[in-house]
Amino acid sequence: xxxxxxxxxxxxxxxxxxxxxxxxxxxxxxxxxxxxxAQAPLAGASSTLFDLSVLKLHHSLxxxxxxxxxxxxxxxTLRRIQASMAPSAALPSVPxxxxxxxxxxxxxxxxxxxxxxxxxxxLEDLSHIEGLSQAPQPQVDEGPPGRPTGGTPPDLGTLDxxxxxxxxxxxxxxxxxxxxxxxxxxxxxLWAPTSEDLKHGPEDGPGKEEAPELDETELDxxxxxxVSTQALERPQEPGR
Amino acid sequence: xxxxxxxHTADIISTVEFNHSGELLATGDKxxxxxxxxxxxxxxxxxxxxxxxxxxxxFQSHEPEFxxxxxxxxxxxxxxxxxxxxxNAAQFLLSTNDKTIKLWKISExxxxxxxxxxxxxxGRYRDPTTVTTLRVPVFRPMDLMVEASPxxxxxxxxxxxxxxxxxxxxxxxxxxxxxxxxNLWHLEITDRSFNIVDIKPANMEELTEVITAAEFHPNSxxxxxxxSSKGTIRLCDMRASALCDRHSKLFEEPEDPSNRSFFSExxxxxSDVKFSHSGRYMMTRDYLSVKIWDLNMENRPVETxxxxxxxxxxxxxxxxxxxxxxxxxxxxxxxDSVVMTGSYNNFFRMFxxxxxxxxxxxxxxxxxxxxxxxxxxxxxxxGKRKKDxxxxxxxxxxxxxxxxAWHPKENIIxxxxxxxxxxxxxxxx
Numbered sequence: 001x002x003x004x005x006x007x008x009x010x011x012x013x014x015x016x017x018x019x020x021x022x023x024x025x026x027x028x029x030x031x032x033x034x035x036x037x038a039q040a041p042l043a044g045a046s047s048t049l050f051d052l053s054v055l056k057l058h059h060s061l062x063x064x065x066x067x068x069x070x071x072x073x074x075x076x077t078l079r080r081i082q083a084s085m086a087p088s089a090a091l092p093s094v095p096x097x098x099x100x101x102x103x104x105x106x107x108x109x110x111x112x113x114x115x116x117x118x119x120x121x122x123l124e125d126l127s128h129i130e131g132l133s134q135a136p137q138p139q140v141d142e143g144p145p146g147r148p149t150g151g152t153p154p155d156l157g158t159l160d161x162x163x164x165x166x167x168x169x170x171x172x173x174x175x176x177x178x179x180x181x182x183x184x185x186x187x188x189x190l191w192a193p194t195s196e197d198l199k200h201g202p203e204d205g206p207g208k209e210e211a212p213e214l215d216e217t218e219l220d221x222x223x224x225x226x227v228s229t230q231a232l233e234r235p236q237e238p239g240r
Numbered sequence: 241x242x243x244x245x246x247x248h249t250a251d252i253i254s255t256v257e258f259n260h261s262g263e264l265l266a267t268g269d270k271x272x273x274x275x276x277x278x279x280x281x282x283x284x285x286x287x288x289x290x291x292x293x294x295x296x297x298x299f300q301s302h303e304p305e306f307x308x309x310x311x312x313x314x315x316x317x318x319x320x321x322x323x324x325x326x327x328n329a330a331q332f333l334l335s336t337n338d339k340t341i342k343l344w345k346i347s348e349x350x351x352x353x354x355x356x357x358x359x360x361x362x363g364r365y366r367d368p369t370t371v372t373t374l375r376v377p378v379f380r381p382m383d384l385m386v387e388a389s390p391x392x393x394x395x396x397x398x399x400x401x402x403x404x405x406x407x408x409x410x411x412x413x414x415x416x417x418x419x420x421x422x423n424l425w426h427l428e429i430t431d432r433s434f435n436i437v438d439i440k441p442a443n444m445e446e447l448t449e450v451i452t453a454a455e456f457h458p459n460s461x462x463x464x465x466x467x468s469s470k471g472t473i474r475l476c477d478m479r480a481s482a483l484c485d486r487h488s489k490l491f492e493e494p495e496d497p498s499n500r501s502f503f504s505e506x507x508x509x510x511s512d513v514k515f516s517h518s519g520r521y522m523m524t525r526d527y528l529s530v531k532i533w534d535l536n537m538e539n540r541p542v543e544t545x546x547x548x549x550x551x552x553x554x555x556x557x558x559x560x561x562x563x564x565x566x567x568x569x570x571x572x573x574x575x576d577s578v579v580m581t582g583s584y585n586n587f588f589r590m591f592x593x594x595x596x597x598x599x600x601x602x603x604x605x606x607x608x609x610x611x612x613x614x615x616x617x618x619x620x621x622x623g624k625r626k627k628d629x630x631x632x633x634x635x636x637x638x639x640x641x642x643x644x645a646w647h648p649k650e651n652i653i654x655x656x657x658x659x660x661x662x663x664x665x666x667x668x669x
Binding site for chain 2: 067076081
């Protein structure tokens with residue numbers, strides 16, 4: 001039922017468009033006499049697979065906590081497909097992806113070399129996010145008395161117990177802890193004391209700059225977010 | 241010859257495991273629950289079957305949690321359950337979700353104390369001034385109660401998702417593995433673990449491989465293996481060094497050039513690794529096959545069994561619908577002579593290593609009535625379909641059997657479809 005849907009349709013389209021591409025380009029790994037060559041993906045199908053893989057990559061990265069195995073396998077497959085495509089081929093446009101614009105744009109706009117770099121930097125970002133410590137876990141009633149259930153030991157010396165590249169939390173050191181926090185709002189001109197907008201206040205008429213104004217309600221909201229992690233609601237924990 | 245004997249409907253089952261005697265069978269599900277089944281004791285002389293399995297205990301092992309720093313939810317789905325060998329009247333098992341491992345004690349209570357001096361039978365306290373005589377409380381029988389209580393919680397040691405836990409043959413330590421690291425724990429100590437494998441590259445740009453499964457050797461307490469998404473298995477000796485990043489042995493079969501495709505790596509990714517009971521062999525499951533390796537030979541497996549080779553020409557579609565990423569488990573029978581693994585359409589396969597015969601069976605309520613013998617199935621790869629054969633294009637890829645388990649001593653198997661647990665047993669004659 002779901003087996004031969006999408007790819008078949010696209011193959012027909014691609015075949016019409018790219019008849020000039022030769023079979024040999026993409027089947028170098030198969031013997032010409034191999035019976036599978038007849039079914040081997042055409043050069044056009046390669047680009048379809050490429051599109052599909054890019055979509056999968058987008059989808060994977062959009063997850064709040066991507067499945068690392070899935071991600072790595074898709075990226076490796078994407079690299080294989082990319083390597084097999086003709087070097088001069090431009091990246092095919094992805095049909096209206098409903099993805100975060102920045103991710104899609106950065107991938108699409110890159111050259112071949114840039115694609116690797118973009119994917120690499122995405123993986124790098126992932127590592128920073130992953131390197132952060134966990135939320136504290138609930139205590140066990142009958143566990144060892146007075147012992148915290150894991151978490152950062154206060155005495156750095158005990159971190160030595162965990163081998164290099166520790167399986168515990170602070171992989172990138174304390175600085176790594178804060179690397180993913182977006183501080184751009186503090187760096188923007190909004191906060192500069194010389195800003196015209198601030199002096200004039202929120203009631204000024206039209207004809208102001210495009211840059212967003214900072215009014216009192218926004219400031220209150222930002223302060224709330226800054227000072228209260230308690231703002232996040234804890235899910236109910238039923239008793240044991 | 242297997243016949244159907246038991247079926248239990250549940251939330252999506254995510255793991256199945258017999259205990260060391262086979263008397264208990266534990267399942268974990270997506271909702272964080274553990275359900276334990278117990279085999280009836282055989283006291284019927286005329287029984288032509290081994291005891292049936294009934295629900296013994298149900299408890300909530302893991303709850304969904306929220307990681308505030310990363311703003312994301314930690315799933316409560318139970319990824320793995322492993323039993324400890326029984327040392328006293330109580331049973332112990334380890335269960336894990338993506339981040340936290342818990343040690344559970346399951347104990348029976350069939351007596352209760354009665355005749356307290358200061359308490360009524362219903363628990364209310366008596367006024368001490370009304371007590372005129374003293375009596376000694378005695379234990380009286382009561383209806384059996386099975387209680388599960390968490391004894392240890394091993395948390396905050398895994399940045400990535402835990403895929404495996406394995407108890408050491410010393411019965412004091414165990415390992416837990418996530419995508420990039422393996423940690424060694426002592427069962428008594430929860431606030432500390434030793435990292436023994438770390439494949440996280442200094443530069444995440446260089447990440448090309450993840451750990452997919454890990455297991456301790458059944459007899460050598462210093463030896464363990466871990467498999468990767470690139471189809472390799474590394475055997476490590478903990479005596480060699482504290483951090484086992486350098487393997488003692490590397491098991492890898494060279495790629496067959498005639499079968500190479502864009503999907504070669506994905507289908508070579510190992511989804512499960514299991515030592516034989518003897519400890520001489522290990523079995524790996526990749527997308528299309530099951531391989532048996534002799535620990536003394538690293539360059540190729542000694543046996544390879546095709547699970548569903550007819551899918552090789554469909555890999556592109558299976559990539560499209562993500563089925564190619566499904567992680568099937570595999571298991572040995574008690575004597576290491578037969579291996580079993582799941583497939584699609586609620587089929588599961590058994591391979592007899594001695595006779596080299598294999599069989600395909602189906603776990604489904606439509607086809608199975610209690611005590612009926614399972615009929616072998618056949619998939620028609622191409623050409624004319626014979627009667628009773630099923631064509632590849634009619635297979636239901638939503639019905640996948642990822643988890644199977646074999647009783648350690650008898651020919652009783654547990655097979656989990658998405659929502660159902662099936663138990664089949666061999667005829668006893």
